[in-house]
Amino acid sequence: MLPDDWQLTEDVDDFLARAGEFLRSRPALHNTPLTDIEKLRTRGADARGAEATVLGRLESGGEVRAIFYRTPRGRLGLTPLSAEQTDALAAHLAGLGHSPSDVIADRDTAGAFAESWQRHTGAVPVPFWRTHLYRLGTLTPPQPCPEGRGRIVGGKDREQVVRWCREFCVDVGEQPSIDLIDAGSWDDSRFGDRHFTFWETPDGTPVSMAAATSIVGGMIRVDPVYTPARLRGRGYAGAVTAEVSRAALAAGATDVVLFTDPANPTSNALYQRIGYVHVADFAGYRFSHGAP
Numbered sequence: 001m002l003p004d005d006w007q008l009t010e011d012v013d014d015f016l017a018r019a020g021e022f023l024r025s026r027p028a029l030h031n032t033p034l035t036d037i038e039k040l041r042t043r044g045a046d047a048r049g050a051e052a053t054v055l056g057r058l059e060s061g062g063e064v065r066a067i068f069y070r071t072p073r074g075r076l077g078l079t080p081l082s083a084e085q086t087d088a089l090a091a092h093l094a095g096l097g098h099s100p101s102d103v104i105a106d107r108d109t110a111g112a113f114a115e116s117w118q119r120h121t122g123a124v125p126v127p128f129w130r131t132h133l134y135r136l137g138t139l140t141p142p143q144p145c146p147e148g149r150g151r152i153v154g155g156k157d158r159e160q161v162v163r164w165c166r167e168f169c170v171d172v173g174e175q176p177s178i179d180l181i182d183a184g185s186w187d188d189s190r191f192g193d194r195h196f197t198f199w200e201t202p203d204g205t206p207v208s209m210a211a212a213t214s215i216v217g218g219m220i221r222v223d224p225v226y227t228p229a230r231l232r233g234r235g236y237a238g239a240v241t242a243e244v245s246r247a248a249l250a251a252g253a254t255d256v257v258l259f260t261d262p263a264n265p266t267s268n269a270l271y272q273r274i275g276y277v278h279v280a281d282f283a284g285y286r287f288s289h290g291a292p
Contacts, residue, residue, distance in 0.1 A: 006068075006092060008056045012041045015055040015067075020217075022057070022064035023079075027219035027255040028135045028279055032104065033077050034216045037069055039193060054098065058085065074101030076113075081105075083112045090116035104129065104284040114285040121287075129284030132268065134276035136256035139245055142238040142274060146199075148207070150243030153196035157206070164209050165191045168226040172261065194223070197247070199240035208236035210244040218254040225258070225267075237267075242274050 009015050016023075016037065023030045023037070040053050051072055058066040058081075066079045068089065081089065090113055093100070099121075103113050107130070114125035153161055162181060169177045180189040187193075194211035201207055208227040212220050222244055227237045241258075248256045258276065260268050272278075 005060065006056045006058050006089065008054060008096075010052050010054060012037065012053060012055065015057065016041065019055075019057045019064045019067050022067065024217035027217045028133070028257050029106070030079060030217070031133075031219050031221050031255070031257050032282075033067065033069060033079060034219055035213050035221060036071060036075075036077055038214075038216045040069070040071065056089075058089075070098065070100055074099070076100035076103040078103065078105035078109050078113060081109050081112070086112040087116040087119075089113070090120050094120040099123075100287065102128070102284055102286040104282065107281040107283045110283040110285060114287075117287060123287040125285040126288055127283065128286050129282070130262060131259040131282050132262050133279045133282055134258050134260060134271055135279045136245055136249075136275055137277045138275045139242065139249065140273065140275045141242040141246075142235055144235070145242075146235040146239050148199055148201045148236075148239070150240060150247075151198050151200050151206075153198055153209075157196070157198065160206065161191075161196050161209065162186060164226050164228070165189075165224065167228065168224050171226075191224070197240060197244050199236050199243065207231045207234075208240045210237075210240040212244050212248055215248075215251055215253050218252070220248040220251065220253040220256050222248070222256065222258040238270050238274055241271065245274070 023034055027034060037055070051074065053072055054070045056068045057064045066081050066085065068076060068078045070076050086109060094117070103110055105113065117123055118125055166178060166181050169181070177189050177191070180186070191211065194213065196209060196211045198206040199208040208231065210222060210225045212222050222241060225237055225241050245256050258271065259282070260271060262268070
């Protein structure tokens with residue numbers, strides 16, 4: 001695969017005009033590119049000295065076969081590529097002087113790119129993320145369902161949402177989001193554009209939280225789901241996830257997806273019980289020029 005088959009641009013609207021149909025053709029598998037590129041389209045580049053967005057599409061036979069994008073913060077996102085395509089892209093980007101801070105993709109593509117990038121640049125890949133991707137099949141609300149109800153979060157709930165998102169990040173070791181929250185940059189965090197729902201007990205006390213992205217290409221991603229440690233094991237997470245999933249379907253989503261930690265059998269079992277089906281595995285690598 002020749003590097004010249006990759007068409008690069010910094011124009012998000014032009015990119016979506018040419019590659020949008022490809023992204024929408026597999027909304028579950030492409031859920032992260034769909035939401036990331038939509039955020040780039042609506043918000044533009046971060047003005048605080050960030051690099052320009054770079055987007056690329058791989059064309060063959062007049063059709064888009066794959067895409068990549070590098071966000072202003074340096075993250076490189078890829079759709080599935082063969083090992084040969086991945087190596088050609090790594091060589092091409094290195095030759096152009098691009099320097100992504102990290103890469104996320106399906107597990108095979110991310111691993112292949114990390115190896116190629118190290119070979120071409122000497123940067124050492126350090127794994128930081130591995131996850132299962134699930135897609136909602138038939139929604140099956142938990143039985144028995146805990147007492148209470150779901151409630152869409154309002155402005156008065158912001159402080160609690162921010163606090164719970166920070167607690168969630170501490171639990172999963174998501175330091176970049178903690179740093180943004182602590183710096184008062186909530187809108188710049190990955191939670192800033194989410195739509196949150198609480199599960200409340202009959203007396204109106206929030207006991208669990210789930211959020212969802214806006215619908216893009218027919219897809220909504222549920223993220224995050226959080227219950228404070230002292231309240232776990234009572235069915236609240238399943239109830240609020242089912243509520244958010246139901247709302248996503250009611251909003252017209254054809255694909256409702258979520259990511260889970262493979263090391264957490266409890267959450268994986270929970271999501272499968274309410275109707276989510278495993279689709280693929282994803283991974284992320286940071287790049288360091290020193291030893292990991």
